[in-house]
Amino acid sequence: MLRKKHVENEVERTMELLGEDAPLKADAFFFTRLQARIREEEAAHHFLVPSLWQRWRPMVLAALVGVNIITAALWLVSGSTNSAREQGLNALAEDYALVSDIGDWLYESLGE
Amino acid sequence: MNDAQVFYDEAHIVSDHSPLDFKTVVEAHQDRVLNICFKFLRSREDAEDTAQEVFMEVYRSLDGFRGDAQLSTWIHRVAVTKSLDAIRRKKRKKRMGSVRQLIGFDDSFIEPESPLNLRPDKLLEESERKMFLNKAMDKLPENQHIALTLCQIEGFTYQETADIMGTSLSSVESLIFRGKKGLKRHLTQSYEEILD
Structure with a gap:
């Protein structure tokens, strides 16, 4: 019983400490330090952006050239695949005596 | 000003x-x-x-x-x-x-924390109570911690606290009520643990 009362007492006393701290005051040089920090950050930013671009520019250009080469190669490969497919279809059409080239057929029809 | x-x-x-x-x-x-x-x-x-x-x-x-x-x-x-x-x-x-x-x-x-003993015949020092209070505050959910800190410790009104937290007045009231309850529970637990 005594123990419980004692704990309750301590809890109450502790809860009373909420908001008991004396407020702090910023010192006279707070703004001066802040200004210095802002200037430092701005200087670092101005230095960082151009230097980063200068450092990364060759790599960005190389990457763009690489992407172009890969795109061209893919386009050529897909083009040759199409022509192989076309050859296959023509062979099939010939085997079954089908009209294999619509362009030729049209030309002949119009010529007649 | x-x-x-x-x-x-x-x-x-x-x-x-x-x-x-x-x-x-x-x-x-x-x-x-x-x-x-x-x-x-x-x-x-x-x-x-x-x-x-x-x-x-x-x-x-x-x-x-x-x-x-x-x-x-x-x-x-x-x-x-x-x-x-x-x-x-x-x-x-x-x-x-x-x-x-x-x-x-x-x-x-x-360095390990020095063990504190609570004796029925002796009250804790204010600094020790503050230490327990801070530990109990840290155990609260973040929203309750913020509401209690702004309102009870820093002295903002409930409305100002609600504006800062971007919530409603009733939420702040509820957060503070639950925060105080949680704080008492954590303090009781801590004091019971160290009681001789």
Whole structure:
């Protein structure tokens, strides 16, 4: 019983400490330090952006050239695949005596 | 500086962002911001550092301030956010320190906390009570911690606390009620553990 009362007492006393701290005051040089920090950050930013671009520019250009080469190669490969497919279809059409080239057929029809 | 003066300055700053105006904002809010940061971080050095970060953010964002919230509410909100970020950074650093120590990269010795005994015939010192209070506050959910800190410790009204937290008045009332209840529960638990 005594123990419980004692704990309750301590809890109450502790809860009373909420908001008991004396407020702090910023010192006279707070703004001066802040200004210095802002200037430092701005200087670092101005230095960082151009230097980063200068450092990364060759790599960005190389990457763009690489992407172009890969795109061209893919386009050529897909083009040759199409022509192989076309050859296959023509062979099939010939085997079954089908009209294999619509362009030729049209030309002949119009010529007649 | 009275409230009308602050409002005049705030309106002036939004329309014309010059270093002089920024100085006025800083001087009008530096003590409050420092105190908010201190209440969360409990170290003057960390609080000053975080307060400076708050004003750097204010400096960067003043042009983007749309004026749909009071400038002081917005600055206090930034102060709470930056303080919570600083706490998270500290916790992360502490965790990394523990991991480094565990795997043997860091052999610095961490002194164990001195055991405290609560005797029925002796009351605790105020500093000891404060230590328990801080530990209990840290165990609360973040929202309750913020509401209690702003309202009970820093002296903001319920409405101001609601504005800073971006929530409703009834939510703040509920957070404070549950926060105090949780605080009492954690304190009781801690005191029972150390009672002889």
